[in-house]
Amino acid sequence: MSDFLYTGLYTTLSSVLSSVPVTLIIPFQVIILLITILITLHLLFPPTLLVESLHIYPIKSAAGIQVDSLTLTSKGVKNDRQYVVLQRPKDNPNGWEVVTQRENPRLALLQPKLHEDDSVSITYSSDPSSFDLTFDPSSEKFKVELFRCFVTCSIVPGSSSFLLRHFPSKSYSIAYVHVGRDSTLDPKWSDCYLPSESSGAVDGSQLLLTFARSLSTLNSSLSPAVKMSNFRPNVVLSSSGFLPFLMKWEDDHLRTVSLSSVKLRVNKLCHRCVLSTVIQDVGEFDGRLEPLKSLRKSRYLKDGRFGDRPGNSPGFGVNCSLRGEGGVVKVG
Numbered sequence: 253m254s255d256f257l258y259t260g261l262y263t264t265l266s267s268v269l270s271s272v273p274v275t276l277i278i279p280f281q282v283i284i285l286l287i288t289i290l291i292t293l294h295l296l297f298p299p300t301l302l303v304e305s306l307h308i309y310p311i312k313s314a315a316g317i318q319v320d321s322l323t324l325t326s327k328g329v330k331n332d333r334q335y336v337v338l339q340r341p342k343d344n345p346n347g348w349e350v351v352t353q354r355e356n357p358r359l360a361l362l363q364p365k366l367h368e369d370d371s372v373s374i375t376y377s378s379d380p381s382s383f384d385l386t387f388d389p390s391s392e393k394f395k396v397e398l399f400r401c402f403v404t405c406s407i408v409p410g411s412s413s414f415l416l417r418h419f420p421s422k423s424y425s426i427a428y429v430h431v432g433r434d435s436t437l438d439p440k441w442s443d444c445y446l447p448s449e450s451s452g453a454v455d456g457s458q459l460l461l462t463f464a465r466s467l468s469t470l471n472s473s474l475s476p477a478v479k480m481s482n483f484r485p486n487v488v489l490s491s492s493g494f495l496p497f498l499m500k501w502e503d504d505h506l507r508t509v510s511l512s513s514v515k516l517r518v519n520k521l522c523h524r525c526v527l528s529t530v531i532q533d534v535g536e537f538d539g540r541l542e543p544l545k546s547l548r549k550s551r552y553l554k555d556g557r558f559g560d561r562p563g564n565s566p567g568f569g570v571n572c573s574l575r576g577e578g579g580v581v582k583v584g
Contacts, residue, residue: 461569
């Protein structure tokens with residue numbers, strides 16, 4: 253938790269010193285006293301992290317499943333984004349392209365169920381009829397582009413008929429992901445990742461982590477408030493202690509995270525797009541364009557590391573990858 257100490261001290265001192273008139277010279281002894289007070293309060297009320305909730309998304313852009321524990325391996329979160337929804341491109345009827353809530357927010361109403369043997373079945377909205385996602389390991393495999401990289405897939409037989417009932421104007425199919433996205437091949441963000449860092453059908457890193465305090469900070473200026481589900485995290489953390497209390501956006505202050513025996517590397521902020529405006533419970537875009545509209549007012553972070561690469565995508569949450577051995581993360 254040393255990240256909290258160093259960045260907390262820096263943030264607090266910067267805030268205090270920036271409010272002091274330029275013409276006023278602060279005695280060195282006062283600065284030392286301020287640092288001493290901050291360190292003392294930090295030692296009396298040390299920062300702690302609590303895993304508030306855990307989530308997996310067996311099908312990319314479908315509804316998530318809240319779980320009590322998740323397993324992190326060298327290939328990312330087990331059973332996360334193991335399936336994708338595909339459609340035939342208009343300009344290439346023989347090819348496939350990935351469909352997400354960016355194109356169709358109603359995908360949020362696809363509800364997967366993860367069984368004890370790791371098999372997955374799905375239902376749609378309030379329709380009780382379900383469909384089992386099974387695939388033939390020997391079936392044809394093909395590559396599909398996903399955010400400047402590729403994943404290797406095969407179509408789940410019968411999935412197109414199930415989806416056609418609920419998306420009658422679309423020619424969707426569900427595909428199993430055999431080989432996930434290798435983010436180190438992403439020409440835009442490859443320098444953020446370690447070599448051979450693989451995962452499922454994710455947009456970037458192996459795991460998305462958010463902070464409850466950051467959501468509270470965001471919602472302090474929003475009415476009605478948005479839910480954490482808008483951001484589709486795998487891990488939601490809450491914190492306590494003196495220095496975390498000073499930070500409105502904890503997302504900006506960590507480079508590593510330890511959750512029990514699992515150690516994570518923070519690769520970068522998660523730069524948000526229109527998908528964050530999908531109200532997950534109803535499968536519709538927020539007419540206010542929230543929370544993206546509010547985030548764009550204060551969460552453009554064009555620091556020296558990334559320059560203008562984030563474009564008009566504000567940051568909320570952090571993209572993380574496994575450091576060292578994998579393990580199990582539990583709520584609490």
